[in-house]
Amino acid sequence: GAVVSQHPSRVICKSGTSVKIECRSLDFQATTMFWYRQFPKQSLMLMATSNEGSKATYEQGVEKDKFLINHASLTLSTLTVTSAHPEDSSFYICTPGGARGAFFGQGTRLTVV
């Protein structure tokens, strides 16, 4: 069964709007959640690491004011894409740290029009 539940699976939004993506850990507590992004025909690239109770860690080149990450509880991490642009269109996906790190959320395909 699923280890991590990610929603929404698909979203289309207008340029300039914000989109929130949720990842919930099921039946376990995730102190860390990794957020990845995948552009077509490219590898998954780590964007940031959310940590429950502290600030997220962002990878080089990822704007922290644009990609807001919140790890509100031990079972919920969210990624908000603010003021979305067409170049933000991508596949966003989460995976917990620790022993469950082999499993991914179902992914969110974001299309910004």
Add this chain to the structure above:
Amino acid sequence: RKEVEQDPGPFNVPEGATVAFNCTYSNSASQSFFWYRQDCRKEPKLLMSVYSSGNEDGRFTAQLNRASQYISLLIRDSKLSDSATYLCVVRTDTGRRALTFGSGTRLQVQP
């Protein structure tokens, strides 16, 4: 240079064929190694971990050469359902312990 390099393919093989994928990684501090499978527009799914002694899971065999920083995956008796992109993945087991992905090798098994 990419941290994890793979031949993007595609590899087009007939059913029943044996096919091998290779991968090299640049971070000598990498300590855990995996092969994932990703179907089109879906999340990656763990196929198998890779150990220095080599390991086998049914038709799939993985090998790791730490000295050469080289990982391989062998698929025997290919099935149509094996068609997917195979991702080579490494992880350092210190620090944040995030997974680092190769860009994947696409396999198309044909009837």
